[in-house]
Amino acid sequence: MMTTIRLISPVDGSVYAERDALPIAAARDAVARARAAQSAWSARPLEERVATVMAGIDALEAMAPEIVPELAWQMGRPVRYGGEFGGVRERAAYMAGIAADVLADEVIEESAQFTRLLAREPQGVVFVIAPWNYPFLTAVNTVVPALIAGNAVVLKHASQTLLAGERLAQAFYKAGVPEDVFQNVVLDHTTTETLIAERCFDFVNFTGSVGGGRAIERAAAGTFTGTGLELGGKDPGYVRSDADLDAAVDGLMDGAMFNSGQCCCGIERIYVHESLYDAFVDKAVAWVRGQRLGNPLEHDTTMGPMAHARFAAIVRGQIADAVAAGARALIDVAEFPADDGGAYLAPQILVDVTHDMAVMREESFGPVVGIMPVRDDAEAIALMNDCDYGLTASIWTADAQAARHIGGQLQTGTVLMNRCDYLDPALCWTGCKDTGRGAALSSLGYHALTRVKSYHLKKA
Structure with a gap:
């Protein structure tokens, strides 16, 4: 049976948007396409990935006249504040600017006898579950560095901001990010947890409630899938x-x-x-x-x-x-x-x-x-x-x-x-206690979205 996700506008209580959630088979297919497309994306030169992602940010900013009132209708933020674009630009530009240094090989030894180094490789398929309160800012915290690092990204946005994920997809596609490399999907909770439990993803980033974080951890139990969880604050x-x-x-x-x-x-x-x-x-x-x-x-x-x-x-x-x-x-x-x-x-x-x-x-x-x-x-x-x-x-x-x-x-x-x-x-976005665990932004954000591979090459 098809599940319909409805976005109720806080402005007047009307149904502002509704989308059908993907059935489990279609959701598995979306993740499979992301995995198949990821290696070709990661094989592109880093500078090309950076330029493409930043062109996506340009395209997103160009949509501001439509996005700002959409945000008001979706989650209530007054139009006088102009959306989230200053912060989106600041965060994306910073992560793009440090990518070459952070993702470069760390050479331990280069001699006639040995090459020893630490390399960073993309995790693979990164699943981003984004919240409604800052639907663009919170998403780009992970989406931008994940794509730059060579990952494929599957984005599930909150039901309260369904249109934000669609806008991000439009922007990145216009910039040239392949459609299978970045996918915005509409999922219900059961399908989300099933995909995580089936080890469909290599890393899961979630921003939301403590209860939601516990559900993510339960679903990931035994899969050894990495998780980044920002779960609340006081x-x-x-x-x-x-x-x-x-x-x-x-x-x-x-x-x-x-x-x-x-x-x-x-x-x-x-x-x-x-x-x-x-x-x-x-x-x-x-x-x-x-x-x-x-x-x-x-x-x-x-x-x-x-x-x-x-x-x-x-x-x-x-x-x-x-x-x-x-x-x-x-x-x-x-x-x-x-x-x-x-x-x-x-x-x-x-x-x-x-x-x-x-x-x-x-x-x-x-x-x-x-x-x-x-x-x-x-x-x-x-x-x-x-x-x-x-x-x-x-x-x-x-x-x-x-x-x-x-x-x-x-x-x-x-x-x-x-x-x-x-x-x-430039500083690590992290927390402790029930706020969760993990690291976003800064150089440590890239570390969370990549894995280390060690090379010990004996030449003689």
């Missing part, structure tokens, strides 16, 4: 007593509320030194009241709906539970008349929160942030670590040495100083 910000208060408020509140809080490395909890706490909270409330919740297709909208009403319901539930346990909500929902009780959700700031509340420990992935005062660095470190996730942590201070010292005690993948909600493509 990223903290810490404002030290020497911080630039206005910069901290602006940076952290944008990090908490941008994209309606639906950012992998968005700020979900803030700890402020007690000497700045009252002033920070007052300025944070004023910042939030300056936002406009509404239709993302209107250019004066700064916050659109959450991607789905069920996601908004989770956040509303966390807020209600926190308030029932003693927290205070500082934003009157009536100030945001577009809040409809569904996907359109007013931003919220909570104080008098504790770590007994889910809103301070469990992923919210929505426009809510809890703010707590702290006495010193030690208390801030303990609270930042009191969480099952570890993706990024943001420290606001005038003292870089102190930030480095604090960062060394944090259980996190990335430490940021005086900024947040940012991914530097």
Whole structure:
């Protein structure tokens, strides 16, 4: 029986797109074609692969006038932000620029007696399961270096952003990437797990929920298939007593509320030194009241709906539970008349929160942030670590040495100083604890997408 995947737009609740999922036989055939095409693609000179992939990025950017409103309809991001193209270009260009050095042979010895070296070869067929919150940025993190390294790529996009995968395919095909080398497929969960369990792929990259990551690991059990898993976050910000208060408020509140809080490395909890706490909270409330919740297709909208009403319901539930346990909500929902009780959700700031509340420990992935005062660095470190996730942590201070010292005690993948909600493509994108495992971007991203082959050649 055919499964139909429906994309429900958060803008008005309508069915914006629907696609039939591939039956298992067709899915196996797609992977087989990818495997058959991969060797010829990897045999092309590296500079040709780089040029072709970057031409695909050019083609994708040329579609911006169509893609930006599509994103608004699919997952609610306001059109005023222009899509994700700045970040897409930055990440793709960086990975293209380091490819020759990172993928080059590492020669250990070249003498009359021996040639000894380490070579990097593509994994083969890479399966990318991309999320809806940044459907292009998160996909290119793996798709671009995987193709450049000589892999074939099979992309399965989230049902909430079905059209993003199709746009990527159009762009790469226009640039000259063979259609079997890059394939966008629509799969249901059962078929996805079956393909992984059948060892159809040589590497699986997944960005999504902890539950989804566990399902991937279960499916891959015993296959020895490599996996890269980014599974969630509850990223903290810490404002030290020497911080630039206005910069901290602006940076952290944008990090908490941008994209309606639906950012992998968005700020979900803030700890402020007690000497700045009252002033920070007052300025944070004023910042939030300056936002406009509404239709993302209107250019004066700064916050659109959450991607789905069920996601908004989770956040509303966390807020209600926190308030029932003693927290205070500082934003009157009536100030945001577009809040409809569904996907359109007013931003919220909570104080008098504790770590007994889910809103301070469990992923919210929505426009809510809890703010707590702290006495010193030690208390801030303990609270930042009191969480099952570890993706990024943001420290606001005038003292870089102190930030480095604090960062060394944090259980996190990335430490940021005086900024947040940012991914530097030159640095490894990774996490710890329930955030998952693996490495994306930087030179280590290429290491994950290739395997090492050792050569020991005795000449005499």
